[in-house]
Amino acid sequence: MVFAENLEKYNLHYPANVAIICCKYEERTNLMAAAWHTQLSHDPPLYGVSVSPKRFTHDLILVSKEFTVNFVRFDQSRFAAFVGKTSGRDIDKINVFEIDLSDGKNVKAPVLKNAYAAYECKLVDFRKTGDHTFFVGKIVGVHYDPNAFSPFLNTTPTLYLGSDMYVTFDPSTKRLHDEKQVKEYLSKWVQGD
Numbered sequence: 270m271v272f273a274e275n276l277e278k279y280n281l282h283y284p285a286n287v288a289i290i291c292c293k294y295e296e297r298t299n300l301m302a303a304a305w306h307t308q309l310s311h312d313p314p315l316y317g318v319s320v321s322p323k324r325f326t327h328d329l330i331l332v333s334k335e336f337t338v339n340f341v342r343f344d345q346s347r348f349a350a351f352v353g354k355t356s357g358r359d360i361d362k363i364n365v366f367e368i369d370l371s372d373g374k375n376v377k378a379p380v381l382k383n384a385y386a387a388y389e390c391k392l393v394d395f396r397k398t399g400d401h402t403f404f405v406g407k408i409v410g411v412h413y414d415p416n417a418f419s420p421f422l423n424t425t426p427t428l429y430l431g432s433d434m435y436v437t438f439d440p441s442t443k444r445l446h447d448e449k450q451v452k453e454y455l456s457k458w459v460q461g462d
Contacts, residue, residue, distance in 0.1 A: 280431035287349045287427040287435070289339040290318055291370070292329040293378045298370070300362055300381075301326040302353030304429040305401070306338060314408035316388055319401040325357035330404055334392040335376040338406075339384035343425040343437035350433065375409040385417040385424050 285304040292299055305319035316338055320327045330336050341349055352362055362368065370379035373389045380387045390406025417424040425437040 278431065283431045284428035284436055287341065287346070287353075287429050288318070289341055289349060289352060289381055289384070290320070290326055290330075291337045291339060291378050291380065292326055292333055292335070294329045294333040297329060297357070298363055298379060299325050299329055299357035300352045300368065301357075302349045302429075309405060315393070315405055316390055316408055317403055317405045319398065319403050321401050327402060329357075330392060331395070333377065335373075335378050335390060336392070336404065336406060337373060337376065337378045337380050337387050337389050339381040339387040341381065341384055341427050343427050343435070345383065346427045346435040346437075349427050349429075350435065354433075373410065380412050384412070385426075386411070386413040 283304070286306075288303050288306050290301050290303050290306075301320070301324055303318055303320065307317055309315040309317050318336070318338060320330065326336075348366065348368075351366055352368075355362060355365075363370065369382040371382050373380055376389045376391060378389070380389070388406075388408045389410035389412075391409050392404060393407045394405040396403045396405075414424075421443065423440055425440065428436050428438070430436050
């Protein structure tokens, strides 16, 4: 293993699941691709996304106080790249990329019709974190395709590798490592086996 104090890009944690962040304020709707997002809490259900202040989405979330987090299949990776590499300040992404949206139920931000899952979030906090702002949203509604979960993810999500590269995984390679296995291993270790 090589040690470095600094790297030009800190993307050794990839792959990361791509989410399409949708937001709307008045008549302006925008979407962006994000790989920097995460669940924060079950109770209350909180979800966070990191957005650069350079992004149009950043401004729309600040004024609207809400957003949706949409998860897309691998066959939509080109779409994710296109909305991630363009700015809503310059083009109307909905029309240019012919995006099908549906209305949110508890937020004004739209939901991607062809997402396999989406969270509706109301902004509860935000923090400047270096060159990005971390937005924390309370999940106030969930849309999902029940066929994509049985009970675990049963589809091929879009994963980001960095440097404009996308990949997915093969769901048939799933492995279960449950609590029973951990207890069996620990009991052998404790007994000195």
